[in-house]
Amino acid sequence: MILEKVKENFLDDVYETYEFRGDLVAVVNKEIIRGVMKFLKTDPGLDFNILVDLSAVDYLGQDRHPRFDVVYHLYSLAKNHRLRVKTPVDEKDLEVDSITSIWPIANWFEREVWDMFGIKFKGHPNLKRILMYEPFKGHPLRKDYLYNKRQPLVGPKN
C-alpha cells in the first residue's frame, strides 16, 4: 500500500520498488528526494514521523554504476510501518538535497555521511566532519581507503 502510494505520486522518478526479506524498499531519483520525504512525512495515510537512519553504501568493485547509494530508513509511530528509500548517487555528481528542514536529526546523519563517504548535502546548515578531525584527508568508509592508513596529529605514523 505504501509503495503504491509512492509510485502513483512520483511516477517515473521512482526507479523500482520491491520487498526484501520483509522490508519495503523504494529506489527513487535523487533530484526529487526532498519532495518524496515531505510527502512521506505529511501524507495522513503514511505519516512517517521518524527518520530512523540515514546512511550510504559504496559499491566499488561490484560493477555497479552509480557507485554510491544514500539510504533512508523511515518509521511511523502511529501506523507502525517502515520504509527504506534508496537514491543512487554517481561519483561525478556527489550532491544530494539535505532533508534537515524536514527531520532535524538528519543534521548529524548527513555530517557523518559527508565525513565517511564524501557525499555533499545541499542546504545543510553546518556540513563539516563529525567523527574524524578537520585536518584528516580522505573519506574513510569508502572502499578504496585502506583500513589502517593512519594520519596522526601527534606521534609517529606507523
Add this chain to the structure above:
Amino acid sequence: MNAQTESPTAGFFTSQLNDMIGWARKYSIFQYPFVTACCGMEYMATACSHYDIDRFGAGLPRFSPRQSDVLMVVGTISHKLAPVLKQIYDQMCDPKWVVAFGVCTCTGGFYDNYATVMGIDTIIPVDVYIPGCPPRPENVLDGLMKLQEKIQRQPSNEASKGALAQS
C-alpha cells in the same frame, strides 16, 4: 644511575631521605583518571569498595591535571583525542607517572585502523603497562603495586621521565 647514590660522599642521610620521600609519594597517589572507554568500568570496579584502591593510598582522584601526579589513561585513545592527551600530560607537574590501563593504551589492542593510536607510548612516556581487555581488578592492583615500587625506587631529586625526554 644517580650520582648521589654512587659518589663516595653520598651518605646515609641522603639515601634515608630518598627512601622516606619515596615512601611518602607512593602512599599518597593522586590519580587523574583519563577515562574514555570500557576500561573505565573496570577502573570504577577497582576503585570501589570490593577491590578498594583507597587501601593503597590511591583513593582520591583529582580531576585536574594540575593537582594530580599519576595520569591513568583508561580506554582507547583515538587520533582525534591524542593532542588533548599530550596537552593534559604537559600540564601535569613533576614528579609525574603514567599508567597505561588496558591493551588499547598499551599497544592499540584489537584495533588496527585509521582512527586509533597504536599505544600511547608513541605520544607520552609510560611507566606501567596494565594489559587486559579489560584488566581484572586484581591485575590493576598488581600494576598499582608495581608503580608504587617504582615510585619508591626513584630518587627524590630526579626529574620524571617526561621532563628528561623533553629537555
